[in-house]
Amino acid sequence: MSEDFNKYPCLSSKEVRYKVLNHINDILYSMGQTIKASAMAKEAKNVLSERNIIVSEKNLLLQRQLNRDQQIAYNTIMNRVFSNKPGAFFIDGPGGTGKTFLYRVLLATVRHQGFVALATTSFGVATSLLPGGRTAHSRFKLPIEIDGNFSCNISKQSSLASLIRDAKLIVWDEISMAKKEMIEALDFLLKDLMETNILFGGKIIVFSGDFRQTLPVIRGGKREDFVSASLLCSNIWNELEKLQLFKDMRAKIDLAFCQYLMRIGHGKEKINSQGKIEIPRSFIIPFTDEKDSLNILFKVVYPNLYTSASNILFITSHTILTTKNDFVDEINDMLIMQSPSNIKVYIVVDETLDPKDQSEYEDFMHTLNPPRLPPYKLCLKKHCPIILLRNLNFSMGLCNGTRLTCDDFKSHIISAIISNGDFKDTNVFIPRIPLLTSQDEKIPFQFKRTQFSICLCYAMTINKVKH
Ligand SMILES: Nc1ncnc2c1ncn2[C@@H]1O[C@H](COP(=O)(O)OP(=O)(O)OP(=O)(O)O)[C@@H](O)[C@H]1O
Numbered sequence: 001m002s003e004d005f006n007k008y009p010c011l012s013s014k015e016v017r018y019k020v021l022n023h024i025n026d027i028l029y030s031m032g033q034t035i036k037a038s039a040m041a042k043e044a045k046n047v048l049s050e051r052n053i054i055v056s057e058k059n060l061l062l063q064r065q066l067n068r069d070q071q072i073a074y075n076t077i078m079n080r081v082f083s084n085k086p087g088a089f090f091i092d093g094p095g096g097t098g099k100t101f102l103y104r105v106l107l108a109t110v111r112h113q114g115f116v117a118l119a120t121t122s123f124g125v126a127t128s129l130l131p132g133g134r135t136a137h138s139r140f141k142l143p144i145e146i147d148g149n150f151s152c153n154i155s156k157q158s159s160l161a162s163l164i165r166d167a168k169l170i171v172w173d174e175i176s177m178a179k180k181e182m183i184e185a186l187d188f189l190l191k192d193l194m195e196t197n198i199l200f201g202g203k204i205i206v207f208s209g210d211f212r213q214t215l216p217v218i219r220g221g222k223r224e225d226f227v228s229a230s231l232l233c234s235n236i237w238n239e240l241e242k243l244q245l246f247k248d249m250r251a252k253i254d255l256a257f258c259q260y261l262m263r264i265g266h267g268k269e270k271i272n273s274q275g276k277i278e279i280p281r282s283f284i285i286p287f288t289d290e291k292d293s294l295n296i297l298f299k300v301v302y303p304n305l306y307t308s309a310s311n312i313l314f315i316t317s318h319t320i321l322t323t324k325n326d327f328v329d330e331i332n333d334m335l336i337m338q339s340p341s342n343i344k345v346y347i348v349v350d351e352t353l354d355p356k357d358q359s360e361y362e363d364f365m366h367t368l369n370p371p372r373l374p375p376y377k378l379c380l381k382k383h384c385p386i387i388l389l390r391n392l393n394f395s396m397g398l399c400n401g402t403r404l405t406c407d408d409f410k411s412h413i414i415s416a417i418i419s420n421g422d423f424k425d426t427n428v429f430i431p432r433i434p435l436l437t438s439q440d441e442k443i444p445f446q447f448k449r450t451q452f453s454i455c456l457c458y459a460m461t462i463n464k465v466k467h
Pocket residue numbers: 065066067070093094095096097098099100101102209210249250
């Protein structure tokens with residue numbers, strides 16, 4: 001890895017050493033492993049940086065822009081924060097009504113007064129929209145796999161526990177995508193840390209999300225499974241104080257489309273004789289055959305890809321949304337070939353956890369394409385759009401879902417430029433790391449795939465693009 005970094009003339013040997021150590025640290029973290037001392041040092045560093053988040057003037061000034069509903073919600077929450085009374089809130093508002101905007105103002109106000117405010121979200125990339133944001137999984141050490149063990153992995157004596165105890169405000173954005181067991185685990189943790197039976201340990205906690213948009217993902221599940229896995233079906237739901245946001249702040253951009261989405265969300269859009277909503281003709285590319293229709297779609301979304309492939313603004317402001325990972329892969333494979341640059345191919349190294357199984361499963365592993373792992377053959381070109389599949393480093397904006405464009409390729413690192421969130425335009429290095437398959441895959445054994453934790457994102461699933 002150091003040889004790769006050495007090829008960058010701008011880096012001194014000290015910087016190379018720092019970058020290599022940093023990447024090793026991230027690799028250990030992404031594998032869920034810890035060297036105790038390094039983990040404790042990392043935690044202490046995280047806690048310290050959380051206590052010292054600098055509030056930008058821009059975020060402080062946003063308070064003046066709050067609309068009427070946002071202002072009412074803001075006043076209600078702030079009154080509770082500064083009167084030291086408990087409060088567990090849910091901000092209910094359809095997409096675009098400014099829930100995240102309100103969070104930014106709440107966080108800025110509390111932090112500006114010198115208090116701790118913890119910002120969390122259900123998905124990695126959403127963290128880049130909230131200053132100091134982390135995934136709830138990472139902040140509260142929530143269990144990733146739901147196997148009957150719902151307790152958070154935080155010792156009561158740790159610096160993290162003391163940070164959580166001190167927090168004046170906790171926010172959790174995109175709660176509609178979290179499984180209810182996770183929220184119940186947080187309730188249990190906070191009651192335990194605060195040594196009380198009051199909901200969420202008496203902390204001021206603010207959830208928000210939109211259940212009309214995306215619900216928790218249950219593999220192979222149906223609508224009722226998604227609903228019953230969500231917060232709506234937890235006993236906690238009825239105990240939350242609801243605050244409503246009504247005004248669509250995004251509607252300025254495309255009012256008719258926003259109204260159409262709102263009618264669907266409220267179940268008011270008219271349905272046809274088969275009980276289905278009809279999509280307006282102007283949104284549809286007529287189907288002739290798969291190849292021709294896809295080509296028309298590509299021309300509509302990425303016109304002149306051959307000549308515009310190096311136009312980063314163009315590449316990162318377009319995407320094709322689809323419902324399934326399989327379609328995503330198919331479309332991405334076609335579009336990367338339309339870009340004119342030289343292709344760089346990275347083949348994975350797959351290893352079974354038990355070395356005895358390696359020879360038996362080697363070929364089979366290469367055919368598998370589990371959702372949170374990169375493909376067997378990763379084909380990239382300069383300026384192509386990619387998306388991170390794992391959280392690598394929150395403090396550098398490298399989270400699951402961060403979008404980037406490729407800049408340069410070496411054998412063990414890729415140089416790339418972040419294209420969304422607070423770290424937009426930052427140049428970063430992505431390491432090639434071992435990634436474990438999740439235990440809930442429908443694969444009879446677990447294996448380790450060594451590759452860059454990225455995939456192409458000319459096309460993405462709707463869940464992935466939520467932010
Ligand atoms: N009071 C406001 N003044 C100006 N712009 C605002 C205000 N509130 C929200 N916005 C803008 O409106 C857009 C939508 O806001 P935001 O992303 O906070 O909505 P949201 O409810 O979190 O949406 P979603 O549910 O889709 O995540 C953003 O561009 C945001 O900056």
